[in-house]
Amino acid sequence: xxxxxxxxxxxxxxxxxxxxxxxxxxxxxxxxxxxxxxxxxxxxxxxxxxxxxxxxxxxxxxxxxxxxxxxxxxxxxxxxxxxxxxxxxxxxxxxxxxxxxxxxxxxxxxxxxxxxxxxxxxxxxxxxxxxxxxxxxxxxxxxxxxxxxxxxxxxxxxxxxxxxxxxxxxxxxxxxxxxxxxxxxxxxxxxxxxxxxxxxxxxxxxxxxxxxxxxxxxxxxxxxxxxxxxxxxxxxxxxxxxxxxxxxxxxxxxxxxxxxxxxxxxxxxxxxxxxxxxxxxxxxxxxxxxxxxxxxxxxxxxxxxxxxxxxxxxxxxxxxxxxxxxxxxxxxxxxxxxxxxxxxxxxxxxxxxx
Numbered sequence: 001x002x003x004x005x006x007x008x009x010x011x012x013x014x015x016x017x018x019x020x021x022x023x024x025x026x027x028x029x030x031x032x033x034x035x036x037x038x039x040x041x042x043x044x045x046x047x048x049x050x051x052x053x054x055x056x057x058x059x060x061x062x063x064x065x066x067x068x069x070x071x072x073x074x075x076x077x078x079x080x081x082x083x084x085x086x087x088x089x090x091x092x093x094x095x096x097x098x099x100x101x102x103x104x105x106x107x108x109x110x111x112x113x114x115x116x117x118x119x120x121x122x123x124x125x126x127x128x129x130x131x132x133x134x135x136x137x138x139x140x141x142x143x144x145x146x147x148x149x150x151x152x153x154x155x156x157x158x159x160x161x162x163x164x165x166x167x168x169x170x171x172x173x174x175x176x177x178x179x180x181x182x183x184x185x186x187x188x189x190x191x192x193x194x195x196x197x198x199x200x201x202x203x204x205x206x207x208x209x210x211x212x213x214x215x216x217x218x219x220x221x222x223x224x225x226x227x228x229x230x231x232x233x234x235x236x237x238x239x240x241x242x243x244x245x246x247x248x249x250x251x252x253x254x255x256x257x258x259x260x261x262x263x264x265x266x267x268x269x270x271x272x273x274x275x276x277x278x279x280x281x282x283x284x285x286x287x288x289x290x291x292x293x294x295x296x297x298x299x300x301x302x303x304x305x306x307x308x309x310x311x312x313x314x315x316x317x318x319x320x321x322x323x324x325x326x327x328x329x330x331x332x333x334x335x336x337x338x339x340x341x342x343x344x345x346x347x348x349x350x351x352x353x354x
Contacts, residue, residue: 013186014039022179025171038179039187042212042235043163046224049118049134050159055092058121058128066117067138068094070109085109087117095129114138161216161224180213191238200237208234255300262296262328269327270320277352285313289320296324319349 014036017023023033030037053064068087076082083106085096096117098105109115119133165176190197190205197204203211211231216224223229264270270293274281281289288306295302308314315334322332334349336342 013184014189016184025175026179029166029168035184036187039183039209039213041165041176043165045164046161046216046221047118047164048218048221049116049162051218052116055089055094058092058094060121060123060128062121063119064121066094068115068117070111070113070115072111073106073109075106087115093127095124095127096133096135097124097129097131099132108137109135159218160214161218161221163212163214163216177214183213192241202237203230203234205234205238207231251303254303255298257300259299259301260328260330261299262324262330264293264324265327267327269323273320273323273352281316282313284308285317288317292317292321293324296321315345315348316352319352 015034017034018026018038022038026038026041027033030041049065051065052067053062055066055068058064066087066089068089070085071088071093072086074084076084080099083098083101085098085106087094087096094117096109096119114137115135116138117130117133117135119130122129122131162173163177163180164173167173167176188206188209192202192205194204196202208231211220211229212224212235216229216231220229224232288308292302292304292306295304306314306317318334322334325332334345336345
């Protein structure tokens, strides 16, 4: 990263460290303590707190958003201390209860206040109720919504879903929402060419990230929570691409290391071993062995994983690789994760080597 002057933006602004206050608060929650690490702290789920349900159509078990007027409050001390708030909309009344509450909540929910409520409907004593709902003062004009009627929900044209982020008890969702609004523009730069996005029908990166961080519409709730939304697809593609690019980089770095090339020798131990086997190598064993021998001829360390079903002959291929090292004057070892497996390899290979 090049040094930045006061009038010059630094390169890779998205990789700048987070402000100390945010970094301390999110310590242990992010994969990396920079702005892009914060941008990639993606929601667990989304909640629709914009669509409003009419209070005369409530059912037990529903998770709803309501608009109502406070008509009464009291602090009840028996059988346990709790704040009880009655709200109404038209002819329908609902009880809100908090078993744990801060002193200012009762003043906030003074009689006559118009509030927006989010929570789950429960059957109380003779009335519907919500326990520990989320409430906030309704914006001006919220009660003028003409589409709120029986069995209908309504949301304004600019309504968005609310993301719910992985968090701890010390952090509120509002903290995450506030921090995500501070993400620098560099976090939204698309690294894929537009032609590739069109070819594979991918959302542009800025659109995908903005959708996941609070710009999704209520009608997108189902696909977002199932993670089948195009925004999630774009994130998955970028994650896989980043992993593959990182593996490619590691592989290129490994080619800069030095290793002794292991080539066929006049001793021909590998071929002698194959000739005296009481069976023929399978086609898959021959192909795998050839690829391994090609790697061993290189002047840098081999990096290869041999995969195969149980009983497909992987141990024999490993033995051939060991013989190639031995006929070049090197030592070789076969490692096993358990003593039992090591004993099995020993009993199988010793007769063949003899």
